[in-house]
Amino acid sequence: MMKYRSQILTASKRISHYSFICICIFLIGCSTTWNVAPEKPLVLATNQFDLQVRLVLSQELLDAKWQGKVDPFTTVQIPLGAALAAHSEHMARALFRDVTVLRPGQNSVNGDNNDVVLTSKIVSAERTQPTTIYGQQTTTVIVEWTLLDSKGRAVWIDTITGQGQSKMGLYPEKNAELQFSAAFEQLFKNCYESILSSDEIKQIAGKLK
């Protein structure tokens, strides 16, 4: 009898212990990281301005991320910085004859020999959250681009939006990957077109190579 009583007490303690952990998880929630930002840049036609460009990747850009709740208990972080940097460099090399990439902490190798400086900053990364898995989910990334001339004056600024949509579905991480892939594709395609069609940049470059 005593043996059974001690077993029941042990089991009760265990149940209380696990219940306490579940309540803590319930109250605090879980946090996780999804690495779904597209690393492979889209293919862009090479139409190069005859310009030497310093592409400056700021720490703010490299640290860019989306963070939000995907359900009442789970907070997700989606790092965007590395993908933004890779896509930015790829786009710059498609558009300009000579590109030097400058990351935080690096000194410029060419000094002031660059014709122009290209920088960007993420303005917003937003995602909707449909009520059910059958609802359409939209992911939007907005980036502001600035081109400075050799005197440090702004020559061209544009804020570009990229969006991706899919049903939220049963596999939200997979669908986040699809949405961010589409958003990045639209973002960099639109930025590429904006730079290519800019009269201000054409004036500095003289002509396309």
Place this chain on the structure above:
Amino acid sequence: MLAACATLHLPDYPVNSFQSYSSRTTSQGVALAVKPFLEPKELESYFGTDLRSAGILPVFMLFENHGNSTVLVSKDSVTLVSTSGAHLGTANLSTSESLASTLGGIAIAIGSIPMMLASAKIGSDAKEITHNLAVKELRTKTLAPSAVTSGFLYFAISENNGDLEHLHVKASIAGIPDGNIQIIELALISKGE
């Protein structure tokens, strides 16, 4: 119940011609038209909620470059001022974050299924509203001759600001690349309205 669970969809605001806006002006080649959104029905239609009751005044802005040189339109250089010159502030999208929390954000579902669905619906609507505010916001960009840009700015308006008829929109427009600033100012609400 299923209809109530439908995701909120907010339409784009259709941009009309410059002449159709009652509050408009042109200065040194830059045309500016503004339209504050004041009616609850209009706010519900385009923003999903009565932003005014949350202390946010959305103002639609349309810039057209009728000049011969490029100018810079920056959302950070547009302010609301009173006729006495008192500066009421620049637009700040972070007000939408406080709005989202006002709406309940993502609520923790506790209890019955209808309550869970209601919580999910509130959270979904809050996200949709926040997303919509970001997408509709006026963006910083250079405007080449003949180019047009438009979007909304969101101003925090307290009850003390009350009467909006004494408010003016003041935009600082920089020339590119010289950086020369010109100021454009016009009444938020045209006296004709």
